[in-house]
Amino acid sequence: MANKPAFSLIEIEPGRRIHYLLEGPEEASVVLYDAGSFGIYADGWWIKEALKKDFRVCLYDRVGMGASDPAPDGIVPSPEYHVSDMRRLMAALKIKDPFMLIGHSMAGLRLHTYANLYPENLSGLILIDAVSPRRLKDVTGGFFGPFGQMLRVGAYGARLGLAEPLSRVFAPNNFRLDGQLREDKVWGYGAASHHAASRDEVLGVDPNAPYLHGNGIENLPLAILTATIINSMTEQDAKTAEENTGYGWYGNFPKEDHVSILIGDNATIIADRVREIHHHVSHVRAA
Numbered sequence: 001m002a003n004k005p006a007f008s009l010i011e012i013e014p015g016r017r018i019h020y021l022l023e024g025p026e027e028a029s030v031v032l033y034d035a036g037s038f039g040i041y042a043d044g045w046w047i048k049e050a051l052k053k054d055f056r057v058c059l060y061d062r063v064g065m066g067a068s069d070p071a072p073d074g075i076v077p078s079p080e081y082h083v084s085d086m087r088r089l090m091a092a093l094k095i096k097d098p099f100m101l102i103g104h105s106m107a108g109l110r111l112h113t114y115a116n117l118y119p120e121n122l123s124g125l126i127l128i129d130a131v132s133p134r135r136l137k138d139v140t141g142g143f144f145g146p147f148g149q150m151l152r153v154g155a156y157g158a159r160l161g162l163a164e165p166l167s168r169v170f171a172p173n174n175f176r177l178d179g180q181l182r183e184d185k186v187w188g189y190g191a192a193s194h195h196a197a198s199r200d201e202v203l204g205v206d207p208n209a210p211y212l213h214g215n216g217i218e219n220l221p222l223a224i225l226t227a228t229i230i231n232s233m234t235e236q237d238a239k240t241a242e243e244n245t246g247y248g249w250y251g252n253f254p255k256e257d258h259v260s261i262l263i264g265d266n267a268t269i270i271a272d273r274v275r276e277i278h279h280h281v282s283h284v285r286a287a
């Protein structure tokens with residue numbers, strides 16, 4: 001069962017709605033934030049706050065997660081399906097111009113997919129402690145095997161009602177959220193539907209899917225921020241993007257963790273990279 005929406009619901013196809021927040025000047029360039037596995041709109045809150053004065057920032061819950069409606073029966077929420085949902089969301093919001101896409105953690109697979117399939121929709125990419133398709137060679141072990149199993153167990157426990165009471169007591173507040181934002185994160189930790197949707201999207205990754213393996217990110221302005229072993233982006237990725245597009249940036253933040261890289265001063269650093277890419281793209285277009 002979906003969470004009560006904190007912001008707006010928009011129908012992206014008949015009978016199915018996405019929960020989203022769009023904030024910032026109406027005529028400004030658009031930035032879409034895509035949260036990592038198990039994440040919701042609130043994960044990008046501090047990045048949105050750092051950008052909203054001069055960009056139109058969209059936060060959203062992926063299909064079946066948070067307050068968004070579940071996937072239709074029989075649908076596998078693969079990276080390709082999530083990219084199609086992003087496109088449906090942008091169309092429903094009547095956003096036509098190329099936009100910038102920010103992705104954290106597992107969203108890296110979706111950003112690669114988007115860049116490979118629809119580069120004309122994008123003005124640039126920001127990947128934050130992100131997984132890349134090169135990690136998928138370890139899909140049966142390494143990170144993906146245990147993570148998928150953990151989500152299976154979590155979904156089963158949540159379905160039995162075990163997660164909800166524990167989430168009220170032990171859910172971390174490492175995103176430093178208050179009020180409704182905090183409530184929505186706590187709900188996600190305990191909700192069976194949220195656990196199940198997270199499980200399905202991780203298990204729905206096909207490591208051999210052709211849309212994952214291409215050079216899309218190399219041909220778009222690209223900023224990479226890394227902090228933990230979850231990241232599988234490299235400095236060479238940024239250098240190749242710079243060679244091809246004129247902009248590539250790489251930063252390592254070893255004192256941060258997988259969440260702290262999204263908040264505080266780091267949100268400002270991310271926002272600065274968005275502004276740099278926007279300035280670069282605007283200069284190229286004007287030349």
